[in-house]
Amino acid sequence: MDIVSPELNSLLPDEIMDTEVIVIEEELPAEASVPLAQVELPAPVPMETEVPEIVSLSAAGTPTQRTQALTTSTSTDSSQCSMGSGAQLLLTASVAPRPPTPAAPKPTSPGVSGGLQRLTGPFAIQGNHQIILNKVSATASSEEKSPGTHMLKQEGQKLVVTAMGKPIVLTLPHTSPKPGSTQTAGDAKAQTQQFKVVTIGGRPDLKPMVGVQAVSTASQLLGSSQHSPLQAQQLKTVQITKKTQASSGPMITKFIITKPLNSKGVSAQTSVSPVITGRVIPQNTPGTPPRTIAISETSAAQTVSSSKVPISPLKSPSKLTVVSVASQSPSSPQKSVALPINVALGQQILAVQQSTATSPAKGVSNTSTPQTMKPVQTVAVGGVGTPQFKTIFPLPTSPNVQQIQVPGSRFHYVRLVTATTGSGATASASTSTNSPAIQPAKPMVVNTAAVRMSVPIVPAQPMKQVVPKPLTSSAPQVATSSQTQQRLIMPATPLPQIQPNLTKLPPGTVLAPAPGPGNVGYAVLPAQYVTQLPQTTFVTLASSSSSFSTPTGIQSQARLSLNGLSTSDSSSRPRKPCNCTKSQCLKLYCDCFANGEFCNNCNCTNCFNNLEHETERLKAIKACLDRNPEAFKPKIGKGKEGESDRRHSKGCNCKRSGCLKNYCECYEAKIMCSSICKCVGCKNFEESPERKTLMHLADAAEVRVQQQTAAKTKLSSQISDLLTRTMPAITSGGGKLPYTFVTKEVAEATCDCLMEQAEQAELTDQPQAVAERMILEEFGQCLMKIISSAGQAKADCSINC
DNA sequence: GAGTTTGAAACT
DNA sequence: CAGTTTCAAACTC
Numbered sequence: 001m002d003i004v005s006p007e008l009n010s011l012l013p014d015e016i017m018d019t020e021v022i023v024i025e026e027e028l029p030a031e032a033s034v035p036l037a038q039v040e041l042p043a044p045v046p047m048e049t050e051v052p053e054i055v056s057l058s059a060a061g062t063p064t065q066r067t068q069a070l071t072t073s074t075s076t077d078s079s080q081c082s083m084g085s086g087a088q089l090l091l092t093a094s095v096a097p098r099p100p101t102p103a104a105p106k107p108t109s110p111g112v113s114g115g116l117q118r119l120t121g122p123f124a125i126q127g128n129h130q131i132i133l134n135k136v137s138a139t140a141s142s143e144e145k146s147p148g149t150h151m152l153k154q155e156g157q158k159l160v161v162t163a164m165g166k167p168i169v170l171t172l173p174h175t176s177p178k179p180g181s182t183q184t185a186g187d188a189k190a191q192t193q194q195f196k197v198v199t200i201g202g203r204p205d206l207k208p209m210v211g212v213q214a215v216s217t218a219s220q221l222l223g224s225s226q227h228s229p230l231q232a233q234q235l236k237t238v239q240i241t242k243k244t245q246a247s248s249g250p251m252i253t254k255f256i257i258t259k260p261l262n263s264k265g266v267s268a269q270t271s272v273s274p275v276i277t278g279r280v281i282p283q284n285t286p287g288t289p290p291r292t293i294a295i296s297e298t299s300a301a302q303t304v305s306s307s308k309v310p311i312s313p314l315k316s317p318s319k320l321t322v323v324s325v326a327s328q329s330p331s332s333p334q335k336s337v338a339l340p341i342n343v344a345l346g347q348q349i350l351a352v353q354q355s356t357a358t359s360p361a362k363g364v365s366n367t368s369t370p371q372t373m374k375p376v377q378t379v380a381v382g383g384v385g386t387p388q389f390k391t392i393f394p395l396p397t398s399p400n401v402q403q404i405q406v407p408g409s410r411f412h413y414v415r416l417v418t419a420t421t422g423s424g425a426t427a428s429a430s431t432s433t434n435s436p437a438i439q440p441a442k443p444m445v446v447n448t449a450a451v452r453m454s455v456p457i458v459p460a461q462p463m464k465q466v467v468p469k470p471l472t473s474s475a476p477q478v479a480t481s482s483q484t485q486q487r488l489i490m491p492a493t494p495l496p497q498i499q500p501n502l503t504k505l506p507p508g509t510v511l512a513p514a515p516g517p518g519n520v521g522y523a524v525l526p527a528q529y530v531t532q533l534p535q536t537t538f539v540t541l542a543s544s545s546s547s548f549s550t551p552t553g554i555q556s557q558a559r560l561s562l563n564g565l566s567t568s569d570s571s572s573r574p575r576k577p578c579n580c581t582k583s584q585c586l587k588l589y590c591d592c593f594a595n596g597e598f599c600n601n602c603n604c605t606n607c608f609n610n611l612e613h614e615t616e617r618l619k620a621i622k623a624c625l626d627r628n629p630e631a632f633k634p635k636i637g638k639g640k641e642g643e644s645d646r647r648h649s650k651g652c653n654c655k656r657s658g659c660l661k662n663y664c665e666c667y668e669a670k671i672m673c674s675s676i677c678k679c680v681g682c683k684n685f686e687e688s689p690e691r692k693t694l695m696h697l698a699d700a701a702e703v704r705v706q707q708q709t710a711a712k713t714k715l716s717s718q719i720s721d722l723l724t725r726t727m728p729a730i731t732s733g734g735g736k737l738p739y740t741f742v743t744k745e746v747a748e749a750t751c752d753c754l755m756e757q758a759e760q761a762e763l764t765d766q767p768q769a770v771a772e773r774m775i776l777e778e779f780g781q782c783l784m785k786i787i788s789s790a791g792q793a794k795a796d797c798s799i800n801c
Numbered sequence: 802g803a804g805t806t807t808g809a810a811a812c813t
Numbered sequence: 814c815a816g817t818t819t820c821a822a823a824c825t826c
Binding site for chain 3: 589
């Protein structure tokens with residue numbers, strides 16, 4: 001079990017902690033990974049975000065493997081750190097499971113040559129499997145537990161990262177660049193891989209991130225950051241890749257922490273930035289940014305059942321602590337596991353993807369053996385105060401789409417999984433790199449099975465940068481590698497002709513491979529798609545339990561902040577079924593459609609808001625966006641400075657309701673009307689006596705409901721407790737439970753007694769209260785008789801039997 | 802449950 | 814942009 005210690009908060013610098021997207025991926029041996037150079041990445045898509053800054057930590061299990069891991073950023077003997085602006089920093093540390101042999105070259109801390117902004121080999125890998133990062137002093141490398149040093153233990157290995165200053169840029173140039181190594185950021189041709197730890201600007205007013213973290217491979221991620229010309233937003237990505245020597249092969253655990261940052265000059269357009277092409281496209285939008293953590297783990301072993309990803313309590317609500325990657329055992333490398341996990345906590349979304357990479361020989365996609373998957377992921381997200389455990393939603397049966405839904409939230413993920421057609425290609429990819437010496441540098445290991453993308457879409461933000469591939473488009477939107485067929489959502493090049501519309505997908509809409517032969521194109525899938533797909537195993541993970549839960553686990557208690565406001569009382573509540581009859585649920589009249597969801601368990605007629613009518617639905621979405629580009633944005637958002645925290649984005653237009661009925665969208669949202677409302681006779685303002693009266697009534701009604709609920713709960717508890725307490729005599733000998741004696745006849749007799757008592761009370765003209773009491777007393781006596789009889793019967797049975 | 806009211810969405 | 818129509822939810826009986 002991998003556990004991220006509570007110190008994880010301090011493990012990473014604040015900049016990193018502010019990461020909004022964290023992807024942890026553990027994959028197969030580096031050999032299985034596809035060199036970035038071999039991956040046909042789409043042309044750089046202009047993004048309005050700044051160059052993502054990525055820190056990648058990779059630990060190789062063996063010296064050779066380490067070399068491979070270092071291919072991503074450094075050579076074995078290279079502890080040098082160079083800084084490249086806009087480049088990504090990949091810190092790869094080779095850590096052998098066992099004390100490294102002298103022959104095993106390992107990066108040592110040469111000392112800090114760079115300033116705060118730069119680290120020149122400030123990290124050291126100790127013999128005890130530790131990676132120590134210290135931008136300030138190299139001494140920290142030798143001092144494992146020195147103050148300010150934070151450790152991350154992973155499978156016996158430790159990653160020790162000392163507290164780093166704000167801006168940290170680490171560049172690990174290759175002293176011996178290898179062919180196929182990933183290009184450095186800013187210079188695709190350069191063989192040296194530069195990974196940059198981006199200083200987080202410490203923006204206090206982080207905006208909601210619509211950004212999507214869809215990076216399954218470091219190459220993609222790096223490539224995205226490298227080629228992202230737009231820098232309206234800073235993206236911080238921390239990728240930690242751990243490669244351990246497993247009996248069956250090395251494994252790589254990658255931690256990708258991506259944080260979009262608000263650039264000072266972020267324009268309104270920059271607020272849109274979704275992803276695609278496996279690229280992280282953070283997006284700034286007004287409001288508080290929901291944090292997104294995508295943890296993708298690919299393990300060669302299937303024994304992930306005990307893996308846990310506890311996240312230590314957050315240092316602050318705005319900070320995200322990650323992460324541990326479940327350990328993987330080499331026991332069953334052939335089996336693949338796909339385990340997407342999304343966790344939403346407060347403003348954070350934690351998406352955990354776990355997939356076992358197939359054995360190199362088989363090259364099986366993660367969906368090839370869904371039935372064998374028994375992923376159990378425990379994700380403990382340390383919220384502000386109390387940790388929360390999230391639900392994992394593995395959807396192994398969907399070959400191309402793995403959905404990740406944040407329960408109770410409006411954030412939805414769909415992991416796009418490459419349709420793995422040929423295992424041979426994958427096998428070649430995985431086996432071609434058996435020799436570390438020839439292992440091409442790979443900052444991130446491409447999943448041999450598939451390329452996965454998690455596409456969280458925040459409702460409030462349009463996705464300008466997301467240009468889904470049209471169903472009929474043949475644009476180069478598929479990123480493939482020579483080994484595997486990989487498809488990425490993001491098109492290689494912007495498609496202006498469709499971008500204006502399709503990039504503004506409704507909330508909860510995700511891009512996924514369109515159904516049909518050839519796996520060509522992508523469909524827009526709303527979050528409810530999850531409910532329309534065969535759901536196999538849903539795992540609800542608790543802190544102390546890794547057992548599976550029932551499929552009902554989909555109803556997670558995750559709370560997600562929307563626009564900086566808790567939506568626990570709204571978004572987590574099951575949406576009411578619609579009753580549309582004429583709109584085909586393809587217009588905003590339909591709440592389901594308006595919320596970017598499929599109709600599910602609705603009462604609508606002639607509904608087109610489903611997978612069967614995806615084409616129509618797409619058109620409808622496009623039409624809505626044509627009419628109003630912000631049609632799918634939340635209507636309730638933050639108001640201006642000095643105004644109420646929440647207000648209707650457009651304001652209401654009530655004429656007759658006085659804005660005190662649910663006709664009024666403001667009132668319905670439990671917010672006061674604002675200056676932008678055009679209502680007539682508005683009574684929905686702070687000092688309104690009518691409003692206060694209604695509020696009091698509503699509160700009173702709510703209290704009553706709560707009291708009733710509590711009473712019922714208490715009664716049930718008491719009954720259960722009563723049965724439990726009276727049971728020992730019966731159950732001690734393994735007998736049946738007392739309620740076994742509550743047979744139909746007994747129940748009928750009890751009812752007769754109660755009715756008789758009621759009649760008695762009625763005949764004697766007893767007050768209702770007295771009558772009720774009489775009935776209850778009679779009921780109590782009946783219960784006692786039943787219990788007594790049950791106990792006696794048990795005793796008799798014990799004697800006779 | 803049927804009918805009415807209401808206001809947002811859609812349409813012109 | 815304004816007026817009208819459509820629509821489905823909210824509300825009433």
